[in-house]
Amino acid sequence: MKKRILAFVLAATMAVGMVGCGSKSADTAATTTEGGAATASASSDLNVMIETPVESLDPQQATDGTSFEVIADYTDGLMQMDSDGNPVNAIAESYEVSEDGLTYTFKLRQDAKWSNGTAVTAADFVFAWQRAVDPEVASEYSYMLSDIGQIVNAEAIIAGEKDKSELGVTAVDDYTLEVSLNVPVSYFLSLMYFPTFYPINEEFFTSCGDTFGTSPETTLSNGAFVLDSYEPAATAFHLTKNADYYDASRVQLSGLNYQVIQDSQTALMSYQNGDLDITLVNGDQVEQVSADPEFQTIGAGYLWYVSPNQKGVKELSNLNIRLALSNAINRDDVTSQLNDGSLPTYTAVPRDFSADFSADQEKFKSVCADDAEAAAKYWEEGLKELGTDSITLEMIVDDDDAPKKVATVLKSEWETTLPGLTVEIVTEPKKQRVQDMQEGNFELGLTRWGPDYDDPMTYLGMWVTDCANNYGLWTNSEYDSIIAECTTGDLCTELDARRTRLYDAEQIVMDEAVIFPIYTAANATLVKANVSGIDFHPVALNRVFKDTVKQ
Amino acid sequence: MKKYILKRVLTSIGTLLAIILVLFILMHLMPGSPFNDEKLSEDQRQVLYSKYGLDQPIVVQFGQYVVNMCKGDFGVSYNISKNTPISQLIQSRLPISIRIGFFAVLLGALVGLILGLIAALKKDTILDTICTIISVIGVSVPSYVFALGLSFTLGFKWKLFPMLYSTADELNSSVMPSIALSMFTMASIARFTRTEMIEVLGSEYMLLAESKGLSGRKLIFSHALRNALIPIITVLAPLIVDLMTGSLVVEKIFAIPGVGSLLVNAIQSNDYNVVIALSFIYSAMYIAIMLVVDILYGIIDPRIRLGKEGD
Numbered sequence: 001m002k003k004r005i006l007a008f009v010l011a012a013t014m015a016v017g018m019v020g021c022g023s024k025s026a027d028t029a030a031t032t033t034e035g036g037a038a039t040a041s042a043s044s045d046l047n048v049m050i051e052t053p054v055e056s057l058d059p060q061q062a063t064d065g066t067s068f069e070v071i072a073d074y075t076d077g078l079m080q081m082d083s084d085g086n087p088v089n090a091i092a093e094s095y096e097v098s099e100d101g102l103t104y105t106f107k108l109r110q111d112a113k114w115s116n117g118t119a120v121t122a123a124d125f126v127f128a129w130q131r132a133v134d135p136e137v138a139s140e141y142s143y144m145l146s147d148i149g150q151i152v153n154a155e156a157i158i159a160g161e162k163d164k165s166e167l168g169v170t171a172v173d174d175y176t177l178e179v180s181l182n183v184p185v186s187y188f189l190s191l192m193y194f195p196t197f198y199p200i201n202e203e204f205f206t207s208c209g210d211t212f213g214t215s216p217e218t219t220l221s222n223g224a225f226v227l228d229s230y231e232p233a234a235t236a237f238h239l240t241k242n243a244d245y246y247d248a249s250r251v252q253l254s255g256l257n258y259q260v261i262q263d264s265q266t267a268l269m270s271y272q273n274g275d276l277d278i279t280l281v282n283g284d285q286v287e288q289v290s291a292d293p294e295f296q297t298i299g300a301g302y303l304w305y306v307s308p309n310q311k312g313v314k315e316l317s318n319l320n321i322r323l324a325l326s327n328a329i330n331r332d333d334v335t336s337q338l339n340d341g342s343l344p345t346y347t348a349v350p351r352d353f354s355a356d357f358s359a360d361q362e363k364f365k366s367v368c369a370d371d372a373e374a375a376a377k378y379w380e381e382g383l384k385e386l387g388t389d390s391i392t393l394e395m396i397v398d399d400d401d402a403p404k405k406v407a408t409v410l411k412s413e414w415e416t417t418l419p420g421l422t423v424e425i426v427t428e429p430k431k432q433r434v435q436d437m438q439e440g441n442f443e444l445g446l447t448r449w450g451p452d453y454d455d456p457m458t459y460l461g462m463w464v465t466d467c468a469n470n471y472g473l474w475t476n477s478e479y480d481s482i483i484a485e486c487t488t489g490d491l492c493t494e495l496d497a498r499r500t501r502l503y504d505a506e507q508i509v510m511d512e513a514v515i516f517p518i519y520t521a522a523n524a525t526l527v528k529a530n531v532s533g534i535d536f537h538p539v540a541l542n543r544v545f546k547d548t549v550k551q
Numbered sequence: 552m553k554k555y556i557l558k559r560v561l562t563s564i565g566t567l568l569a570i571i572l573v574l575f576i577l578m579h580l581m582p583g584s585p586f587n588d589e590k591l592s593e594d595q596r597q598v599l600y601s602k603y604g605l606d607q608p609i610v611v612q613f614g615q616y617v618v619n620m621c622k623g624d625f626g627v628s629y630n631i632s633k634n635t636p637i638s639q640l641i642q643s644r645l646p647i648s649i650r651i652g653f654f655a656v657l658l659g660a661l662v663g664l665i666l667g668l669i670a671a672l673k674k675d676t677i678l679d680t681i682c683t684i685i686s687v688i689g690v691s692v693p694s695y696v697f698a699l700g701l702s703f704t705l706g707f708k709w710k711l712f713p714m715l716y717s718t719a720d721e722l723n724s725s726v727m728p729s730i731a732l733s734m735f736t737m738a739s740i741a742r743f744t745r746t747e748m749i750e751v752l753g754s755e756y757m758l759l760a761e762s763k764g765l766s767g768r769k770l771i772f773s774h775a776l777r778n779a780l781i782p783i784i785t786v787l788a789p790l791i792v793d794l795m796t797g798s799l800v801v802e803k804i805f806a807i808p809g810v811g812s813l814l815v816n817a818i819q820s821n822d823y824n825v826v827i828a829l830s831f832i833y834s835a836m837y838i839a840i841m842l843v844v845d846i847l848y849g850i851i852d853p854r855i856r857l858g859k860e861g862d
Contacts, residue, residue, distance in 0.1 A: 053816070056633035063590065138598045140591055159594075214635060232640055233632035233816075235808040236718070259715060262812065263804045265699055269707045270714050431583030431821050438587070449589060468592045 044550045045238075045255040046531065048543075049267050049279040053233040053260050057213035059198040060132045060139045065542050071195045072541045073239055073256060074221040078106050078125070078177070079192035081544060085454060085537045087189040091120055091199070091222070092177075101184025101493050108175040111246045114201050115221040122171035124199035130164040132196050133157040141196040141452075148453055149191050150488070152180040184492040187455040194453065194540045224251045224546045235260040252533075252549045268526075277531050277550065281524040283340045283402065294526050297341020301538025302521040303350035303459065304342075304406065304448045306395070308513070311473035313443045315391050320382030322513035325444075326368055328375035328417040334409050334518055338402060341522035344370075348463075348509045349456045350520040353538050357456045357502075364510040368517065372417045379418045390420035395444035396436055399427040403446055406518065410446075437471040445471060448521070451539045456502050457487065463514055472514060479508045559845055563838045570834045571620070571827070575613050578823045585629035585821045603629065616827075626824035631816045637828045641810060645832070647721075648802070648809035652794050654729035659736025660787060666737070667744020668776070674749060682741060689738025694797040698731035698804040716807040728805045732797050736790045743786050747779035781852055788837075788844045795833055 050069075056062040059071050080090035089095075093109040112120040132139045133146070133154050145167075146154035152168025168180035181188065191197060201220055208218040216227045224247070225239035240255040242248065259275075261267040264282035268289070271279040281289055289295050308316040308325065315321050331344030343351050346368045347358040362369075383389055397407040404427060411423045423444070428436065437445045449469070451458045461467070464483050465475040482505040485491050491498040509515065527534065530551040535544040584605070586596045600606040604615065619626060625637035632640060663686075670682035705727055706714035716724040751757060752775055760774050795811075802811035810829055817825035 053632065055630060058633070061633050063588070135598060136602075138595070138602045140588070140595055140599075142595070143592070210634075214639070231643060232635040233628075233813065235716070235806055235812065259806065261715070261806050262815075263806075266702060266714060266804050266806060269702060273707055273710075273714060275715060429583060429819070429821075431585075431587040434589055435583050435587040438593070447589070452590075469589065 043255075044253050045257045046253050046545060046548060046550055047257045047259065047275060047277045048545075049259055049261050049271070049276045051260070051262060051280060053235060054230075054237075057219055057227075057230070059195045059200065060128060060137060060141075061213075062195060063140045068195045068541055069543055070227075070239075070258070071198065072193075072223070073225045073545065074219065074223045074227055074242070075195070075198045076112070076223045077192050077195070077198045078108075079189055080546075081193050081535065081537055081541060083535045083547070085539065087193055090193070092192070095189070102181050104179040104181070104188060105172075106177040106179070108177060109246060110175055112222055113244055113246070114204070115226050115242065115244065116201075116204060118201060118203075119174070120199060120201075120222045121174040122177040123174070124201050125177050125197075126167075126169050126171050127202040127205070128198060128200040129169050130167050131200065133167055134164045135160045139196065141194075144191060144194060144196045144452065148185075148458075149188065149197075150182045150185050152182055183488045186492060186495055186498065187453055187457075190454040190539075221245075224248075225253075225256055228255075247546075251546060253545060256545060271526050277528045278534065279526050281340070281526055283338050283405070283524065286339045286524050289526060292526065294529055296525055296527065297522045298525050298536045299341075299343075299352045299538050300450075300521045300523050300542070301350060301353055302448045302450045303345060303348075304403075304446065304518045304521060305348075306410070306516040306518065307437065307445045307447055307471040308516070309440060309442055309444070309472055310514075312440050313393075315382075315386060315393065316443065316472075318382050318385055319512065320378045320385060321391070322516075323367060324375045324378035324382055324418055325414060326375075326513045326516040327371045327378065328414050329410060329516065329518065330370045330372075330413055331518060332370065333413065334406050337405050337409050338519070340524040342519045343522065345517045345520045348506050348515060348517055349459045350451070350517075350538075352520065353451060354454050354456050357499075363503075364507065367510050367513065375417050376419075379421075383420065388420075390422070392422040392424065393443050394424045394426055395446060396426050396428055396433050396442045397446045398430045398433050400430070402521075403427075407446055410518075438468060440471070440473060442471075446518075447471065454539050456499075456506070457483075460502060460505050460509070461487065463509055474512065474514045476508060476512065479505055482508075555849075556842075556846065559842055563842055566838055567831070567835060568617075571617065571831060572613070574827045574830050575616065576609075578827055579609055579612075581821065583821050585823060587821075603627075625828040628817075628825050629822050630820050631813070631822050631825060637824055640813065640825065641828065641832070644808055644810045644813055647716075647807060648798055648811055650721075651725050651728050651732065651801075651807065651809065652791070652798060654725055655732035655794055656736060656787075656791060658729055659733035659790070660740055662733070663737040663740025664744050664783075666741035668748060668771075670741065670745040671748030671752065672771070679745075682745070686738040686741040686745075689734045690742070692734070693800075694731050694735060695800040695804060697734050698728065698801045701727045701731055702804060714805070716805050718808070724805070724807075728798075728801050728807060731801050731804075732794055735793055735797065736787075739786060739790055740783060743783050744779060747782055748775060751775045751778045777851065781848065784844055784847055784851070788840050791840050792837055795836070 050066050052064070052066055054067045054070050055064050056067050057071060059075065062068055062071060076090040078090060078092040079087040082088045091108055091112050092106040094107045096105045108120065108122055110119070114120060129145065131137050133142050135158060142158050145151045146158055153162050153166045156162040157164050157167055170178050172178050204220050205212055211218045213219055214232050216230055219227050221227065221242055224242055224245050226242045228238055228240050230237040236259050238255060238257050241251050241253060245251065261270065264285060267276070267279045268281065268285055270276050308322055310317045335342045335344050345351055346361050346364060349358045351358050351361070395407060397403045407425045411425055414421055414423050433445065436442050437447060449459060449462065461483060462469045463474060464470065464480050482501050486498050486501055491501055531548065533547040533549050535547065536542065537544070586599045604612060616626070623638065627634050627636055628640060666682045666685060670679045673679050702714050705711045712727050713720060713724050757775060760770055765774070798809065798811040799815050802809045803815065810832070813825065814829045817829065
């Protein structure tokens with residue numbers, strides 16, 4: 001027995017020894033972390049939290065907000081956004097628009113250089129734009145040049161009917177770029193800050209082969225920062241201020257320190273710990289931080305709405321049933337559940353977007369409001385027309401926190417307000433949900449749409465007949481003709497009249513309850529008090545750090 | 552022994568091939584495709600399908616995949632890191648995951664063994680109860696709870712270790728994730744060691760050894776523990792698999808640039824090639840561990856070695 005005790009003592013000594021080692025290394029760690037934190041706060045690197053890694057640093061391949069933000073950190077296009085989101089000159093020094101609105105001539109500034117010393121020339125834009133429409137590149141955002149930008153021949157090139165050299169963009173000389181359009185496009189300049197239109201130096205691109213945009217060595221900067229540490233899908237990477245940037249005196253930050261954090265608890269703790277200067281906050285955490293003066297909600301531009309399948313579901317082809325569903329929702333309840341600054345929305349175009357197109361949220365209140373009474377009336381009428389007293393509908397929803405929360409509120413309000421209605425919620429992975437909706441394989445679908453360019457058409461263009469994103473398969477010839485008139489027709493140049501016509505189009509969407517708008521999404525964000533001058537935008541580049549100051 | 556090892560290696564390769572086939576079929580049966588985004592039109596999707604050969608019949612795709620894989624080419628990522636070769640994505644990440652996993656196994660096995668030994672030797676005392684409580688907590692609380700708890704206490708409150716993994720300070724960054732990951736292994740090993748040791752200690756040959764007058768240390772370590780180790784090694788192998796699954800969550804919490812976080816992102820975005828490649832690597836590691844365990848048996852227990860040689 002004594003010997004057993006000895007063995008135990010031995011084991012115990014080992015254990016203590018291990019713990020001892022542990023705490024020793026812990027002490028060293030403490031000094032390192034503190035030291036590290038001290039250096040971090042002393043420099044004026046901005047520590048930025050992002051939720052997902054960068055998907056691509058190839059401007060013509062990237063499609064997600066994070067990638068766009070980082071590309072724009074180190075690349076300037078012809079135009080950039082001012083703090084209100086208006087296009088102002090960047091690489092373009094000046095521009096001229098022909099009287100018919102079909103030709104844009106950009107004069108490029110001569111002091112813009114790539115980080116390898118070569119000048120940024122018109123040829124760089126021609127090369128990049130041709131890539132964007134090249135079927136071999138298969139850029140997902142090629143429609144920015146064709147449908148949206150209306151650049152001559154873009155559509156035919158994408159379809160493989162013409163060679164990419166026939167694209168309506170030419171380098172007249174090194175510093176003159178000429179763009180020809182099919183029809184006048186009122187928002188064309190605002191497309192120029194969209195990363196799909198950013199230049200690439202052909203010689204450099206070719207020298208990188210397949211590795212373009214996968215490391216600091218295979219990226220070139222002509223913008224405010226230079227990428228100095230990065231690998232594909234990196235969880236942390238860094239950019240340094242570009243000393244050779246033509247507007248270098250404007251940039252106050254010494255660099256940008258990006259950190260991918262997918263766990264919201266970790267993100268919040270890291271922010272409170274001082275490791276981050278800006279972070280997103282999850283809806284469940286908002287209560288905890290909402291009193292903090294550093295807390296703010298920032299409009300994200302996304303419109304969340306329910307799309308009823310009018311073609312496949314008999315009940316939903318009935319207008320009264322659709323109006324009942326749209327009016328039975330209390331949108332305030334939805335946004336207070338989300339608790340992240342999202343705004344209740346009663347228009348088909350989201351709020352705080354495109355010169356505040358949807359400023360008047362009561363414009364369509366006769367057909368879209370939180371009005372249980374009206375909803376009940378529509379419902380009764382609808383049931384009568386259908387000759388039934390109960391309806392069961394299935395709603396497909398993304399398998400994510402926010403959509404599930406919203407769906408639960410919708411279900412309970414629909415079922416309380418509309419007697420005889422049963423709503424079944426089916427959650428699906430997002431990709432599956434999108435596929436089901438695109439294939440018309442759904443009854444009700446909770447979906448969202450983010451703006452691609454600064455014009456209400458980025459939303460209203462969706463509901464024309466045969467558009468792939470017209471999930472409800474609704475069709476209305478009057479609506480189609482208004483949209484055509486505003487896209488390629490006479491109204492392209494008459495901006496005020498066009499805006500009025502767009503309201504007419506929106507009225508039809510709302511009258512017919514083509515979609516049930518629910519809310520305009522917002523990002524609950526924490527920004528340190530010593531940081532100012534981050535520009536937030538709902539379109540294209542969600543965050544711009546060129547004017548950011550960290551004291 | 553050699554013949555036995557060769558046989559095991561061949562079986563392992565066969566198993567791996569079968570795994571790829573199953574993975575491949577599963578991925579293509581999975582709902583959605585890598586290219587179901589709101590912004591993608593049908594035409595664009597077709598262009599992308601043909602670009603990546605996804606419009607080919609599945610048999611052709613599979614054949615192509617196996618041929619490429621034999622050349623060490625796992626294909627490219629479709630969306631989590633567009634067009635990046637998978638091998639490049641994994642290269643820098645795998646060592647990080649393996650290192651943390653290794654620390655966790657080491658820590659879990661050692662501490663578990665010690666706790667189990669203490670509990671067995673001090674059976675029915677307060678020490679035993681404490682060890683049992685620790686192991687019950689370790690088994691029943693999921694690793695992400697430990698991870699968050701550690702992150703909050705050691706990282707946030709006391710600032711002993713960095714909360715976010717930093718490649719500049721890999722050793723300190725690995726401490727909290729390793730501990731969080733090791734808890735389950737530790738607890739399982741502790742429980743198992745206790746049971747096995749109690750059984751061995753009560754056996755007749757132990758009584759005989761004791762009555763022969765063997766010293767306590769020799770008695771415990773060379774007679775009791777050695778016999779108790781065999782079943783413990785058997786459970787260690789599946790525990791290493793739990794470790795891999797645990798790492799998916801723990802990597803997310805500590806923002807570790809390992810393969811676990813990569814796999815989670817890939818699954819969510821239907822990035823077929825990444826998912827298949829990583830699952831394949833996980834399976835290969837598991838099979839390799841099982842192989843090692845089989846060989847270890849022979850070393851620890853001469854009876855098994857002799858028995859297998861007789862095959």
